[in-house]
Amino acid sequence: MTTTPELIATLASHPTPIRRYRPPVQRAVVWLSVSALLIGVIAIEHPLRPDLPTLLHQTPYLLTLCSALATGVLAAIAAFLLSVPDRSRLWGFLPLPPMGLWLSSVGYQCLTHWVAIGPKGITLGQTADCFATLTLVGLPLGLAASLMLHHAARLDVAKVSLLASLAVSGMTAVAMSLFHPIDASVLILTFNVGSTAVLLGLGLFLGTRFRRDR
Amino acid sequence: MTRAREGAGPTRHNERRLRLVDGAGPVAADDRDASAREVDWSILMARSQDGNGAAYERLLTEVTPFLRARCSRRGIGQPDIEDTVQDILLTLHAIRATYDPTRPFGPWLVAIANRRIVDRLRRQSRRNAINAALIPLTSGTVDGTEIAEGAIDRAKLVAELAQLPDAQRQAIQLLKLEEQTLRQASSTTGRSISSLKVLTHRAITRLRRVLIGEENH
Numbered sequence: 001m002t003t004t005p006e007l008i009a010t011l012a013s014h015p016t017p018i019r020r021y022r023p024p025v026q027r028a029v030v031w032l033s034v035s036a037l038l039i040g041v042i043a044i045e046h047p048l049r050p051d052l053p054t055l056l057h058q059t060p061y062l063l064t065l066c067s068a069l070a071t072g073v074l075a076a077i078a079a080f081l082l083s084v085p086d087r088s089r090l091w092g093f094l095p096l097p098p099m100g101l102w103l104s105s106v107g108y109q110c111l112t113h114w115v116a117i118g119p120k121g122i123t124l125g126q127t128a129d130c131f132a133t134l135t136l137v138g139l140p141l142g143l144a145a146s147l148m149l150h151h152a153a154r155l156d157v158a159k160v161s162l163l164a165s166l167a168v169s170g171m172t173a174v175a176m177s178l179f180h181p182i183d184a185s186v187l188i189l190t191f192n193v194g195s196t197a198v199l200l201g202l203g204l205f206l207g208t209r210f211r212r213d214r
Numbered sequence: 215m216t217r218a219r220e221g222a223g224p225t226r227h228n229e230r231r232l233r234l235v236d237g238a239g240p241v242a243a244d245d246r247d248a249s250a251r252e253v254d255w256s257i258l259m260a261r262s263q264d265g266n267g268a269a270y271e272r273l274l275t276e277v278t279p280f281l282r283a284r285c286s287r288r289g290i291g292q293p294d295i296e297d298t299v300q301d302i303l304l305t306l307h308a309i310r311a312t313y314d315p316t317r318p319f320g321p322w323l324v325a326i327a328n329r330r331i332v333d334r335l336r337r338q339s340r341r342n343a344i345n346a347a348l349i350p351l352t353s354g355t356v357d358g359t360e361i362a363e364g365a366i367d368r369a370k371l372v373a374e375l376a377q378l379p380d381a382q383r384q385a386i387q388l389l390k391l392e393e394q395t396l397r398q399a400s401s402t403t404g405r406s407i408s409s410l411k412v413l414t415h416r417a418i419t420r421l422r423r424v425l426i427g428e429e430n431h
Contacts, residue, residue, distance in 0.1 A: 003296075004299055004303070007303060008278070008303065011274060011303065011304075011307050012268075012270040013267065015262075015267030016265055017265035018263050018265075019311060020263055020311055021312050021314075085312065085329070086322040151308070151309045151312060154308055155305075155325075155329055
């Protein structure tokens with residue numbers, strides 16, 4: 001077994017300069033900029049929904065859009081703050097107020113439009129299209145968040161992962177509400193936060209089993 | 215503090231920022247020492263991030279007694295203290311890029327230490343529970359000398375065994391204390407193998423609940 005002085009000597013034996021992480025809020029801003037850029041690139045390829053100018057004058061639509069955006073922004077900031085050891089764990093509650101507002105205004109249309117029955121028979125509904133856009137936006141954002149927050153795996157992996165997935169959900173919902181005629185918030189939250197929760201639960205279960213078997 | 219500052223030679227900018235952690239106003243000598251030590255560690259960590267191996271070795275060596283004391287205070291068992299300290303040092307090493315030299319070093323270190331200590335305490339309690347439940351039942355005899363310190367005592371175990379229903383007590387007696395095979399126990403009792411398994415399982419579950427449940431309260 002390695003003694004502590006031996007471990008210290010080993011750790012200090014290969015001194016290489018490392019690049020310090022920027023402050024968490026700055027890193028969150030970088031991630032949010034990537035999100036904005038991605039949505040911008042998709043907007044070039046994918047036309048904005050035709051009724052957008054009208055919707056921008058309607059309070060329910062604006063409420064959903066702004067609360068989703070606020071949830072995404074604040075969840076990203078909270079995730080980056082919690083990924084650093086010395087910040088208060090209370091930052092984890094930061095996105096809860098806008099998230100409550102967002103959840104109170106979401107619709108579930110996307111969950112009910114998986115198939116469409118028309119003159120051509122049964123075809124894929126708008127949900128399938130939603131799902132494609134959701135993957136197109138959510139996957140790169142999730143990947144970027146994972147890369148930027150991987151160090152948190154040694155600290156508070158559950159909270160940081162859930163906050164990051166909430167941030168991805170918020171930004172994906174903003175993108176979807178700009179491109180898609182039906183509300184996909186429930187689908188987005190289920191896809192992002194749900195899959196993260198399942199993965200975390202699986203990790204916890206397997207970890208417990210592994211430790212018990214040892 | 216001065217020794218490290220002279221040795222470290224931080225820039226004017228860093229020096230100004232690092233003094234922020236010194237605190238203002240009159241402070242007790244101990245507080246001043248602790249504060250000075252923290253500034254030392256901040257500077258050493260900043261130099262370590264810049265690739266100074268000697269500063270890094272000195273920092274890790276200096277924080278080790280502090281970490282040992284913290285582990286001990288938080289209830290880590292003596293045999294596990296060194297492992298926990300090493301876990302903390304490895305985590306510190308892995309995420310050293312997250313340290314911001316303009317912020318105090320103490321809370322950063324303590325947060326990492328607390329995380330590893332909590333992990334170790336969870337493992338420790340899980341291990342204690344398993345040991346307490348299994349040692350008396352798998353040791354072959356109910357001999358108190360084989361029971362780990364702090365685990366269930368023999369008299370209590372014997373008393374609880376006597377409280378079991380006859381069928382469960384017989385199953386434990388034959389399979390665990392006399393170490394008979396399931397087939398032998400089956401022919402002795404006339405019960406099926408699956409019935410014996412169920413009886414043993416129920417008996418162990420009951421003993422565990424009674425003995426460990428009581429210990430936890």
